Amino acid sequence: MSLRDRVKKALSKPSPYGVDIDISSYxxxxxxxxxxxxxxxxxxxxxxxxxxxxxxxxxxxxxxxxxxxxxxxxxxxxxxxxxxxxxxxxxxxxxxxxxxxxxxxxxxxxxxxxxxxxxxxxxxxxxxxxxxxxxxxxxxxxxxxxxxxxxxxxxxxxxxxxxxxxxxxxxxxxxxxxxxxxxxxxxxxxxxxxxxxxxxxxxxxxxxxxxxxxxxxxxxxxxxxxxxxxxIQLFPRTILDMGAKLYAASVIAGRVQGNYDIGTKAQLEGTGSSAELVSRVVAFEDSKIYARGYIEGLAPESRGHIECLGLLASPNAEISSIPIVTSRNPQSILSHEAAIGIIAREEIEYLESKGFTEDEAKSIIIRGFMNIEAPGLPDMVKAQVKRLIDHIARAGVQL
Amino acid sequence: MCVDDRVVVRNVYLDVSCGEVHVILGPNGAGKTSLLSAIMGLPRVRVCGGTIIFGGEDISGVPAYERARRGIALAHQFVPVIRGVKVANIVKHIIERYGGGGYENILDILDVKHLMGRYLFHGFSGGERRRLELYLTLLQRPKLALLDEPDSGVDVDSLKLIAEAVNYAVRSWSTSMILVTHSGAILDKLYDVTRTHIMIGGQIVYSRDLEATRVVLSRGYIEGLKVLGVSLQ
Known part of the structure; x- marks a missing residue:
């Protein structure tokens, strides 16, 4: 079968992840x-x-x-x-x-x-x-x-x-x-x-x-x-050769009834390659979020770590954190951590005792939680990210 | 003072002037933490009788955040782990609220600079937890600092640093302190202890200078209080 025929056939092939969309309606x-x-x-x-x-x-x-x-x-x-x-x-x-x-x-x-x-x-x-x-x-x-x-x-x-x-x-x-x-x-x-x-x-x-x-x-x-x-559904894949490095950060603020299926995959194919996948997920309102991370260790001295942290900011929201590490080389060191929590009453009371109102305390927690310092981001992007996180934190308090 | 409907602290009169250090000694469950929580205005403790006066004003009905802004700060015994929120972030917010500058000495004394990139209290040792909590408390530059068991669960090196920071705040900033301890481990390292109170069963049963109360530290609360002529009902 020619490539074009294969691709035509794939027009009806759904993605293994995310909501299936009827593309013919667009x-x-x-x-x-x-x-x-x-x-x-x-x-x-x-x-x-x-x-x-x-x-x-x-x-x-x-x-x-x-x-x-x-x-x-x-x-x-x-x-x-x-x-x-x-x-x-x-x-x-x-x-x-x-x-x-x-x-x-x-x-x-x-x-x-x-x-x-x-x-x-x-x-x-x-x-x-x-x-x-x-x-x-x-x-x-x-x-x-x-x-x-x-x-x-x-x-x-x-x-x-x-x-x-x-x-x-x-x-x-x-x-x-x-x-x-x-x-x-x-x-x-x-x-x-x-x-x-x-x-x-x-x-x-x-x-x-x-x-x-x-x-x-x-x-x-x-x-x-x-x-x-x-x-939204994405699961980008990165292949790393010898000594190559990947740092991937995902910051997701789920809103309304949105379905967010967002992940990152790293294939450590070269000796000494490394990957760090970090995600911060805050689910507001009725949103549903899947945070995926997948690292495949294929080479000696390769290292990988996944950190998926989620914050459930609404009783109607849902977060699924799915970190996977697969090693096919005994000298590959892989690890992951995943945690989903709520903004606990004791956290708010602690910050209140430091002089912050309840709304300010929530905002500090959301803002701090979403603030990932990815290495080497341009100043303009950093400034924009900061502005958006402030916006999310302010909006989040009111939801 | 009540937790739920249970009276946990009663008949307590404490008068703390500027720059004074008051130590409250007492066994576990004596009501020390509840007393500090009530002064700070934490919602878990309710003032069901009496008043709290600060700077000449009755603050009994004032919420915790407002008390903090007026100059009361609490170094909690039990601090929450806040995953994802970095220490530097909280420090930044506190400095923005209370004004920056002049805190470098405390930062050095308490040796907490290396903790700035970590999540708040996540994976901290006992000493790191206590030192950072004291740092965040003093960062508020309080008029009155409430220190809840700052010497509990810390190693000798951390204890020395904590005492040094307390001494620095009292002598340099005239910060008033109410320091709660059940072990008394920190007491020998403090320069200025104005008065020591012994709290049992939710009441202060004895108040005198530090020397007079040392007997409870050497012989225990029950026997020590007998020596001091205090009879417990």
Missing amino acids: IIEEPQVFERSVEESVESKIGMRPSISQYLQLGQMALYKLIEKSLEKYGVKVVPLRVAIEKFDLARDLAWRLVDPDTDKYTALTYLYGGELGYFVYVSPEVKVPTPIYTCLVLRAERRAMLAHNVVYVDYGAEAHVVTGCTIPHGVKGGLHVGISEFYVGRDARLTFSMIHSWAEGLHVRPRTAAKVAEGGEYVSYYMIYSPVSS
């Missing part, structure tokens, strides 16, 4: 690419001005600026993947290499109908990109599917921060977002990838991400979702 617009800059007021939601974004996708319309001089002089390329596939052999070689198009119906849909919208980022060897590379994905109309496919390649010895904000304008309540992302971190290279999601009720989100980190490379992933959503 409208997919004709993919379009424009080379120009745009302004759109999304800053309040994702803390990123589209004007500083090197790539902006509105639904199935990709808009990108000419590469800024500051990045161009370093040899950094940021272009829609569709353009990159036409122009560069490398992009053609890398696309769909880490994520199989027939993985499930969402990858299949993107492969067949996405038109390879999404961004391609290439960072030349030894380049330390001094400013973050911003990309922005906005689903802009009801009942539409936004399909994005991103490829990032950080060549050997290089360092880059890619920041992606995903959002939806006020008033748009239904839709499907599928984002396929493939990250390649070269030998002794470093990639920090921050993704901040602000969606809405009625929206289904299915990111499909895989990363490969070469010898001595380092990949830091920071993921945050703080908005209501109908359902």
Whole structure:
């Protein structure tokens, strides 16, 4: 069976995790690419001005600026993947290499109908990109599917921060977002990838991400979702070669009746590779959250640790914490810890005795709980994360 | 003072002036912790009779957070573990509330700097727990510090540091203290003890200077009180 036939068949293949979505009910617009800059007021939601974004996708319309001089002089390329596939052999070689198009119906849909919208980022060897590379994905109309496919390649010895904000304008309540992302971190290279999601009720989100980190490379992933959503399911996979490192942080604030199924998988394939997966989950209202972590130890001297902490902030909410460690090498050291709790009365009373009201005490606990210090995050991302956590903590007290 | 409907502390009169250190000695279950909880305004203890005056004002009906803001701080004997919330985070909030600066000495004396990146009280040794709780208490720069068994379950090195911090706060900031202890382990290391009270069965049965009360530490509460001429009903 040809690849295309296999992928077509996969259009009916559900994901093993998360709510199954009827993808046929969404409208997919004709993919379009424009080379120009745009302004759109999304800053309040994702803390990123589209004007500083090197790539902006509105639904199935990709808009990108000419590469800024500051990045161009370093040899950094940021272009829609569709353009990159036409122009560069490398992009053609890398696309769909880490994520199989027939993985499930969402990858299949993107492969067949996405038109390879999404961004391609290439960072030349030894380049330390001094400013973050911003990309922005906005689903802009009801009942539409936004399909994005991103490829990032950080060549050997290089360092880059890619920041992606995903959002939806006020008033748009239904839709499907599928984002396929493939990250390649070269030998002794470093990639920090921050993704901040602000969606809405009625929206289904299915990111499909895989990363490969070469010898001595380092990949830091920071993921945050703080908005209501109908359902979101992601389980990104990272393959680590010799001495490579992964630090993956997920911060999830579950809202309304959202179904959040969010995990990270690490495959320690190289000697001395390591992974640390950290998640902080707060479930408000009627939300349901699955926090997954999976580390597979395949090589000697590899190390992995999963930390899943959950806070149940509503009697109607639900959290399932599912850390799994699998060792296939006796010299691989793996561990995990998972705990789910509530904000205990004694914790509040303790903080009250330190001079804080009940609301302030709850806010301090939620804020502190969600604050993960992922190594090497750009200052702007840190500031935005802090602002959002403050917002979540304030809102959380009132729920 | 009542817990639920049970009277746990009665007929207690304590008058603590600025910079004074009052020690309350007593066996387990004597009502010492309940007394401090009532002064702090913790909801588990209710004032069912009498008043608590602080700075000339009746604060008996004032909630705990307001008492803290007025200058009362409690170093709890039992502290909650708050997973996911780092010590540095709590420190930051307390400094924001009470003003920063001038706390470095206490930080050094109590040797708690290395705990800042840890979750609050999670996996702490007894000494670390007591030292950090005292640090957070003194960080409030209280006018009156209530120290609940600061010498319980700590090693000799931690005990020395805790006593040093108490002495520093009293001498440098004129902080008043009510220090509760059942073992009295810390007493020899304190410079200024204004008065010592012995509490039994929810009542203060004897108040005098430290020297006079040492006999209960050497001979036990029952025999020591007999020596002091106190008869227990």
